[in-house]
Amino acid sequence: MSNQKESPTYLQQRLFYRGRKFNFDVHTLRLPNGVEGNWECIRHPGGALAVPITSEGKLVLVKQYRFAIEGRILEFPAGTLEVNEDASITIQREIEEETGYHAHKWNYLGQFPLAPGYSDEYIYAFLAQDLEKLEKPPQQDDDEDIEVILMSFDEFEQAILTGELIDAKSIASFFMAKLWLIEEDKR
Structure with missing residues (x-):
């Protein structure tokens, strides 16, 4: 049986x-x-997200208007996968377009379903380090209104605790990155 x-x-x-x-x-x-x-x-074809960390230990986030919630929300740079595109290619493009940074070191953190009660979308999360600020300002898509924000780990955790509008994929990926960094320190 x-x-x-x-x-x-x-x-x-x-x-x-x-x-x-x-x-x-x-x-x-x-x-x-x-x-x-x-x-x-x-x-949904899926999305890729980066948790970018500067050499000074600051998280690079974006604050942007999201129509569905009728307001601005704090989140990590992310983007929708193009047809037959690897998630690592998607996020390398999106981090530059949304934040104006290029990452030289990438680590795959994992994937998770975003809202399995009504969507088949998976998020592919990456840790982006060894960041280089690009000389040209970010080339945002026409439908994006993005403000780049740098925060410490403590500031981000405090924003979560105080209920600042932060999307779930960013909160989940933050903790995946934090655990990955803890394990890296043990090696």
Whole structure:
């Protein structure tokens, strides 16, 4: 006898919306217990995020307007993966475009689902070190309004504790980077 649960049966899949960054579809499923219903899902190609740290130990963050929450939010530089693009290429481009820094040292921290209750998006997190400030200012996309902010680890942790608007992918990646750095110090 297997310990694995039986998977639901897919009865129908409908695409409701095709956007420039994601699609929205609805699946009609029959669960193993016989119940049928509709489940909505945002289909997203995934995103790459960097936790950039300057030689002075400052975190490089961006504060930008996000339409969905109707306000500015503090986050690490990140971007959507292009079709067939490796996440490491995505984030190298995005860190320069959003912050004006180039990183010479990269470490892959891991990946995690962003919002598995309604989306298939994964975030691929990287630690970016040995930063070099580029001579040219950042070349932001037309739809971006970004302010670059430097913070110490303590300042960032305090911002989390006081409820400053920081997105979940940045908080999760910060702690992944912090644990990675602790392990690196042990080596």
